[in-house]
Every structure is written in structure tokens, then in C-alpha cells.
Amino acid sequence: DQQVKQNSPSLSVQEGRISILNCDYTNSMFDYFLWYKKYPAEGPTFLISISSIKDKNEDGRFTVFLNKSAKHLSLHIVPSQPGDSAVYFCAASAPFSGGGADGLTFGKGTHLIIQP
Amino acid sequence: EPEVTQTPSHQVTQMGQEVILRCVPISNHLYFYWYRQILGQKVEFLVSFYNNEISEKSEIFDDQFSVERPDGSNFTLKIRSTKLEDSAMYFCASSARGGGDTQYFGPGTRLTVL
Numbered sequence: 001d002q003q004v005k006q007n008s009p010s011l012s013v014q015e016g017r018i019s020i021l022n023c024d025y026t027n028s029m030f031d032y033f034l035w036y037k038k039y040p041a042e043g044p045t046f047l048i049s050i051s052s053i054k055d056k057n058e059d060g061r062f063t064v065f066l067n068k069s070a071k072h073l074s075l076h077i078v079p080s081q082p083g084d085s086a087v088y089f090c091a092a093s094a095p096f097s098g099g100g101a102d103g104l105t106f107g108k109g110t111h112l113i114i115q116p
Numbered sequence: 117e118p119e120v121t122q123t124p125s126h127q128v129t130q131m132g133q134e135v136i137l138r139c140v141p142i143s144n145h146l147y148f149y150w151y152r153q154i155l156g157q158k159v160e161f162l163v164s165f166y167n168n169e170i171s172e173k174s175e176i177f178d179d180q181f182s183v184e185r186p187d188g189s190n191f192t193l194k195i196r197s198t199k200l201e202d203s204a205m206y207f208c209a210s211s212a213r214g215g216g217d218t219q220y221f222g223p224g225t226r227l228t229v230l
Contacts, residue, residue, distance in 0.1 A: 032216030
């Protein structure tokens with residue numbers, strides 16, 4: 001059961017253009033969403049997050065948009081740079097009734113390739 | 117910048133052996149997590165830990181697995197009797213708060229079970 005879906009396994013974008021990575025989710029209890037970037041043989045690196053009470057969060061070249069009614073979020077990177085080439089994971093968490101630590105549910109990732 | 121560290125970076129073991137994977141979370145964080153990523157698959161949540169006890173665990177985290185915070189800095193994952201299918205990257209993460217707080221990941225330990 002894929003609660004978080006990233007339907008594009010890979011995406012190729014020209015340097016300087018906008019990269020748009022998409023993510024869909026099915027669990028309406030998710031209230032916090034994160035994007036991570038991952039290089040081979042390294043751990044996921046946090047990029048940007050958004051709470052379900054917002055529809056947009058921006059940090060430098062990275063902007064995340066959340067459409068709750070469509071259960072869809074997207075990560076925009078502009079302008080794209082060669083160092084952005086990596087696998088990008090969408091992750092989500094739902095409130096844990098015990099008030100403790102919530103595990104993240106990850107998508108399968110999208111491999112972003114920035115072409116010079 | 118504070119970071120999560122993990123040791124060893126690569127562990128090779130025989131099937132049936134016990135392994136302990138070690139993590140040092142970010143020092144002022146209170147919530148700790150283990151995840152794994154089998155080659156070619158997505159990152160999967162195993163367990164979370166807060167206030168010296170398990171907070172949440174997935175169906176993957178069966179009786180073969182245990183976690184411990186033996187002192188004020190380390191957080192460990194023990195697999196009692198490893199199986200071939202335990203071969204994966206294991207990531208430790210920590211966060212300052214629970215709920216919807218950002219989790220910061222370590223570089224991972226690659227576990228190979230032969």
C-alpha cells in the first residue's frame with residue numbers, strides 16, 4: 001500500500017531551468033510533509049518541509065506547494081544547478097496518538113538529472 | 117553544523133549472527149528513529165524512540181529487532197539473528213521534537229548478511 005507516491009522515477013532538466021518534482025498521497029491524516037535529497041551511499045538530507053496548514057513554503061531556490069484537496073505536493077527548484085542532480089524523496093507524517101515520535105512514510109523517489 | 121553519525125559504515129555478517137548498529141544523534145535532540153532501505157526500494161520506517169522507550173514501530177520491527185539508548189549519546193539497533201533479507205542500508209535519524217518536526221538523517225550503515 002503506497003501511501004506516498006512519486007510516479008516519476010526520473011526527471012531530466014536543463015541547467016538553469018525549473019525542476020518540478022511531484023508527490024501524491026492517500027492518507028488524509030498526514031499533516032506534515034518533507035522533501036529530502038539523497039546522493040548514493042549517503043543518508044537523506046533534509047531540504048524543505050511544509051505543514052498542512054500552509055499551501056506554500058519557500059527557501060531560497062526551493063519552493064514546496066501543497067494542495068490538500070488534491071492530496072498533492074510539488075517541489076520546485078529554480079534555477080536548477082548541476083549539484084541538484086540526486087534522488088529526491090517526498091515524505092509525510094501523521095499525528096501519533098501517543099504524542100511521541102512519528103515515523104515518516106517515504107515515496108520511492110525521483111532521480112533528478114540536471115543536464116548542462 | 118551538528119549532524120547524526122553512524123558506525124560502522126559497512127558491516128558484513130553471517131546469517132544467524134547478532135549485529136549492533138550504532139548511532140550518535142544530534143546532541144540536543146530527544147526523538148530518535150531507525151529506518152532501512154533495501155537496495156532499489158524506498159526508505160522504510162522501523163522504529164521511533166522517546167523518553168527511553170519505543171514510541172512507535174512498524175510491522176518490520178519484529179522480535180528480532182531491539183533498540184537501546186545505553187548512555188546519554190548513543191542510540192543502537194540490535195538485530196538478534198540476522199537473515200539474508202536484513203541486508204540493507206540502515207539509517208538513524210533524530211529530531212528535536214516529535215510530531216511534525218524535521219528528522220535529520222545519518223549517513224547510514226550498509227549491512228550485508230551472507
